[in-house]
Amino acid sequence: MDKRADEAIISVRDLTMAYGSFVIQRDLTFDIARGDIFVIMGGSGCGKSTLLKHMLGLISPAQGDILFSGQSFFLASDKDRDAMRRRWGITYQSGGLFSAMTLAENVILPLELYTDYSASEIEDIVAYKLALVGLAGYQDYYPSAISGGMRKRAALARAIALDPEILFFDEPSAGLDPISSRLLDDLILEIKDSTGATVVMVTHELPSIFAIANNAVYLDAATRTMIDYGDPGYLRDNSKQAVVRQFLTRGSSRAETNEDAESSAHE
Numbered sequence: 001m002d003k004r005a006d007e008a009i010i011s012v013r014d015l016t017m018a019y020g021s022f023v024i025q026r027d028l029t030f031d032i033a034r035g036d037i038f039v040i041m042g043g044s045g046c047g048k049s050t051l052l053k054h055m056l057g058l059i060s061p062a063q064g065d066i067l068f069s070g071q072s073f074f075l076a077s078d079k080d081r082d083a084m085r086r087r088w089g090i091t092y093q094s095g096g097l098f099s100a101m102t103l104a105e106n107v108i109l110p111l112e113l114y115t116d117y118s119a120s121e122i123e124d125i126v127a128y129k130l131a132l133v134g135l136a137g138y139q140d141y142y143p144s145a146i147s148g149g150m151r152k153r154a155a156l157a158r159a160i161a162l163d164p165e166i167l168f169f170d171e172p173s174a175g176l177d178p179i180s181s182r183l184l185d186d187l188i189l190e191i192k193d194s195t196g197a198t199v200v201m202v203t204h205e206l207p208s209i210f211a212i213a214n215n216a217v218y219l220d221a222a223t224r225t226m227i228d229y230g231d232p233g234y235l236r237d238n239s240k241q242a243v244v245r246q247f248l249t250r251g252s253s254r255a256e257t258n259e260d261a262e263s264s265a266h267e
Contacts, residue, residue, distance in 0.1 A: 008067075009034040009166065009198050010055065015064035017050050023224055024050050028064070030217050030229050037192060037199040037212050039232065042219035043247065048202045051219065052170055055200065056090065057081065068166075086114060089159030089197070093171040096155055097143040103130060103154045104139035110161045129157040132194075133187060149180035153187065160191060167191070169201035173208055185211045206250065210236075218244045 008031035015028040024047040032038045040048045053059045055066055057073055065072050068084050076084065090096075097106050107126045111117060117125065130136055133153040143151050152172060159167060172188070173181040185208050192199055203209060209216065209232050216235065220227045220243065228235055228244045236248035 007031075007033040009036075009069055010200070011067040011070070012055075013065050013067065015051075015054065015066065016062045017047055017054055017059070018062040023062070025219055025224050025226070026063075027225050028217075028219075030226065032198060032200060032215065034198055035192075035196060036215045037188070038201070039209050039213040039216040040200070040202045040219065041204065041209065041216055041232075041247065043221050046219040046221040047224075048219060049170060052168060052200070052202050056088070056168060057085070086162065087165040089162065089164035089167045091152070091155045091159045091167075091169050091172060093174050097151060097158070099143050102140050102142055103135060103146075103157070106143075106154065107158045107161050110158065114162060125161065129161055130154070132160070132191070133157045147180075148175055149177075149184065152176065152180075152184055156187065156191065160195065160197075163195060164197060166198045166200065169199065169203070171202055171204075173203060173205050178207070181205065181208065182211070188212055206248065209248075218247065 010032040012028050012030050016026040017024040017028075028051070040051055042048055050059065054061055060074060065074055067073065068087075071080065071084070073081060073084060097103075098109075101109070104126050107129055108122055111122045111125060115122075126139065127136070130139060133156050135150065135153055135157065138146065138150070138154075143154065146154070167188075169188070172184055176184065188199060189212050191197065199212075201213075213232050215230065216232045217226050218228045218235070218241070219225075220241075222243075227241045228239050232248060235244055239245050239248075
């Protein structure tokens with residue numbers, strides 16, 4: 001058996017995603033190992049966010065299954081599904097903060113819903129999580145009073161409030177300038193290293209992909225299936241699929257050099 005399958009915290013098996021009779025992607029099978037930073041990538045309209053929604057249990061598959069630590073999510077009881085979800089932290093493209101709540105109140109919410117901590121314990125946890133993302137002293141600020149990058153970090157503080165095993169991100173760098181994007185990448189790495197969480201993210205940002213990801217799947221819109229899977233740096237240099245190399249180089253001289261080398265080899 002594949003060593004990665006033995007270590008998998010998430011296993012996607014023969015997954016077909018569809019809206020009615022319209023197939024988005026079919027025959028998706030891959031593993032995400034514990035501790036991976038895994039990227040779902042591909043061109044516009046290929047189904048990246050749809051795959052993330054399937055992983056979160058927001059959409060049921062037309063066929064196939066998704067397993068968490070070997071347990072089927074879609075065949076599990078409601079009680080077991082809730083237990084799985086409590087192991088997850090989620091940040092959305094917009095941040096998803098409640099605008100009428102302060103940053104502290106946003107982070108408090110999952111702690112009040114899912115733990116029996118006392119008020120003083122929750123206060124300490126909130127202060128620690130906000131400090132961890134560089135927002136110490138901002139407890140009483142509302143989302144509208146801080147920058148976009150700070151809102152992303154506040155959303156991350158809420159996502160890690162319950163010390164999740166898996167962190168899901170939907171386009172975490174969307175709308176950020178390059179410096180703020182890099183700072184967020186560094187923060188995701190720090191959180192992953194300090195907590196041991198597995199990270200799953202949808203992104204098309206090449207700097208982020210190469211800075212933090214060690215595993216990825218490429219969804220192809222034309223064939224409506226995955227056409228490559230593995231370390232992004234390896235795929236960039238060695239994928240047998242030209243469209244994958246082109247995506248990961250965006251038409252740079254590296255892609256042209258690879259294709260020239262292939263042409264010469266066949267002459």
